[in-house]
Amino acid sequence: MAERVVIVTGGSSGIGEAIALEMARRGWRVVVNYSKSTAQAEGVAKACVAAGGEAIAVRANVAEDADCRALVQAALDQWGRLDALVNNAGTTKFVLHADLDGLSAEDFQRIYAINVIGPFQMCRAAAPALRKTRGAVVNVSSLASRVATGSSIAYAASKAALNTLSMSLARTFAPEVRVNVLAPGFVDTPWMTAGYGEERYARVRETYAQIAPLKDVTQPQHQAEAVAWLIEGAAQVTGQILYVDGGMHVASPRKV
Numbered sequence: 001m002a003e004r005v006v007i008v009t010g011g012s013s014g015i016g017e018a019i020a021l022e023m024a025r026r027g028w029r030v031v032v033n034y035s036k037s038t039a040q041a042e043g044v045a046k047a048c049v050a051a052g053g054e055a056i057a058v059r060a061n062v063a064e065d066a067d068c069r070a071l072v073q074a075a076l077d078q079w080g081r082l083d084a085l086v087n088n089a090g091t092t093k094f095v096l097h098a099d100l101d102g103l104s105a106e107d108f109q110r111i112y113a114i115n116v117i118g119p120f121q122m123c124r125a126a127a128p129a130l131r132k133t134r135g136a137v138v139n140v141s142s143l144a145s146r147v148a149t150g151s152s153i154a155y156a157a158s159k160a161a162l163n164t165l166s167m168s169l170a171r172t173f174a175p176e177v178r179v180n181v182l183a184p185g186f187v188d189t190p191w192m193t194a195g196y197g198e199e200r201y202a203r204v205r206e207t208y209a210q211i212a213p214l215k216d217v218t219q220p221q222h223q224a225e226a227v228a229w230l231i232e233g234a235a236q237v238t239g240q241i242l243y244v245d246g247g248m249h250v251a252s253p254r255k256v
Helices: 014-025 038-050 065-079 105-133 153-173 190-196 198-211 220-232
Strands: 005-008 029-034 054-059 084-087 136-140 178-184 241-244
Touching: 005 014, 005 065, 014 029, 014 038, 014 054, 014 084, 014 220, 029 038, 029 065, 038 054, 054 065, 065 105, 084 105, 084 220, 105 136, 105 153, 136 153, 136 220, 153 178, 178 220, 190 198, 220 241
Parallel strands: 005 029, 005 084, 029 054, 084 136, 136 178, 178 241
Antiparallel strands: none
C-alpha cells in the first residue's frame, strides 16, 4: 500500500479526520482536503505522517468545479497517481423537519451544491486517474437518506440524491472503478454537538442509543474502518450502501 494515494474531502475534522488517519496508518499517502481551517487541516496531515503515511493538506471548495480539478491535480503533482477518493465533505442546516419555513431555496441550493454536486464534480475530475489505477470511490451519505430524519429535510433529501448519484456512477465507472456508499447513523463528532447545541445533542444521542439495536451511537473510527474496507478489501463490491449505524436502519418503524 506504500505508494497508494487517497483524497479525503472534508478531511480536517470528524469522520474525515478519522478516515485520513486510518488510511495513513495503513500506509497510504493522504490528501487532506479542507475549505476553511488551514491550521486544523495541517494538523491532521502532520498526524497522518506521524501515523506512518505521507500527507498534504489542500484547500478546495468542492462546490466549485475548478477547485475539484485543482484538488485532483494536487495529488497527481505530489505523487503521480490516485487510487481512491472519499467524498466526505458535507454541510447542512439544523432545522426541525416540521419547521417548513426554516429552509429557503438558497439553503437547498447550498446544501445540494456541496452534498451532491460536489461529489459528482470530484468523481468527474478524478475519473481518468482512478481508471488508470483501477481505484475506488466512497461517497459518505447518511442514514437520513433512508429514514428521512436528521438535521433537516434538505440534508436528508441531499443524501438520498447522493445515493442515487452513486449508483449511476458505479454503473458508469465499471469495470475499472468501484463506487460505494457509506451511510453513517448518529456519530459522536464536534460538528453534531455544535449543530444541535449541547442540551439537544445529549437528548438526541440518548434517544438514538435507546432505539438502535446495538444500543449505542457510533464513533468516527467505526466509519473510518468501514471506508478502509470498501477501498481495500471489497474487491467485488460496487454500487452498495453500507450502513454503519448501530443497526438503526433495521430498528422498529414504530420507534424511528
